[in-house]
């Protein structure tokens with residue numbers, strides 16, 4: 124019974140959420156301002172996500188053919204892409220840098236973004252394209268309202284803060300060793316047997332439809348995290364009639380356990396035939412997540428760190444859609460998602476290029492990307508990072524973008540595309556530059572370490588009272604941003620009804636910025652907090668015509684009921 128309930132709750136991806144099957148027409152709608160979004164959000168339509176063409180921002184929606192007159196009330200231009208029919212599936216198909224998209228596919232193109240094309244094809248056809256080496260993404264209807272708020276910036280608007288490397292993070296990066304990377308990759312790709320459930324087993328494939336084999340791979344990951352002493356769960360969902368499992372491990376934060384930093388990879392692979400080693404795609408990212416868990420679990424972090432290996436990515440981002448949807452529906456404060464997909468391929472002698480993909484719709488994802496770039500430079504890693512501000516939607520981070528979570532993808536260069544992509548030749552022995560692979564993992568580990576809020580020097584408290592300068596009345600709801608240069612982000616708190624605030628902070632030097640509409644903002648810096656000390660700073664604010672931008676919380680927790688949530 125329990126299992127049945129569990130499975131019912133976890134139905135949702137690949138079948139239920141896509142839901143473009145109820146006889147609705149599919150439209151592309153150009154958007155120009157937040158006001159448009161507000162209006163559109165109130166219409167009886169379903170939302171399938173945003174995309175950008177060279178010239179404009181668009182959203183994809185579906186609507187009952189009898190209600191299309193509501194579109195005429197909008198000022199935005201729209202275009203019908205497909206007519207109502209039962210059981211249709213739509214996929215985004217992305218070109219492979221070594222192969223252009225087949226002509227017959229181009230002739231059925233419905234829409235095109237900066238990267239790929241949207242087509243109305245069957246699941247079987249889409250998976251055949253995936254097997255030929257074209258990344259696919261199932262178009263999933265999102266349960267959210269369209270007019271969502273921009274996620275807050277983790278860094279409080281401050282840039283370039285990794286001025287010098289932190290020795291303790293350098294020490295963590297030093298724990299990414301060639302022998303471990305080699306061993307873990309060989310374990311996952313069937314180079315030698317591994318012990319799974321106390322029995323030696325060789326993982327010959329991690330293809331989503333090879334149920335027995337991929338379950339073993341999932342169990343291997345589950346046991347790995349369990350051994351590290353982490354909480355682990357196999358998160359089950361149904362995708363295309365098969366039971367799939369994301370492996371989710373977690374280390375609770377010691378200060379703000381509700382704030383979560385996730386590092387992710389998909390562990391399923393291609394081709395459909397055996398062997399399917401999938402060493403670069405994506406044992407490499409998975410080994411990155413495993414090592415991040417192994418190394419970071421030895422340290423104390425303020426935030427919760429989550430280590431996720433997704434299933435069914437190759438079927439259209441199944442596992443990540445499921446997880447992102449669940450996170451959204453349960454109101455999780457998922458502050459950053461770092462997705463590693465294909466991080467081991469670098470042709471010998473070529474530049475060690477690294478691509479970082481951010482979403483132009485989510486400024487916080489760009490902040491994250493700049494932080495990663497900063498870390499690579501600050502720690503002198505042998506990588507040449509470049510940020511794609513209008514990043515690719517072809518991997519799991521895109522599922523999080525769909526729910527407005529700040530996410531990025533770190534990946535190898537598409538200009539040096541792996542010639543063994545989605546073939547049985549994608550093996551550990553094919554890798555030409557293990558140092559590149561190691562540095563990609565180190566970058567991921569360091570980024571999570573910076574974001575996690577390392578509890579290194581101990582903790583103290585910062586508190587005080589904020590008053591109106593002329594009347595000395597206490598000021599409630601003042602937004603206070605606290606920055607500590609040794610942290611990778613800003614903390615924020617607000618004053619209570621008596622104008623008081625009290626925030627636990629890592630010891631060290633801080634700067635505090637006080638903001639509330641109608642008052643001149645104030646910043647005080649060089650506030651030193653020693654371990655176990657409480658430092659008080661009382662502040663008075665002068666009234667005036669000042670308006671400040673206050674970042675809204677990422678998740679509006681009491682926004683109920685949420686569209687599309689169980």
Ligand SMILES: [Zn+2]
Nearest residue numbers: 404405464465
């Ligand atoms: Zn992949």
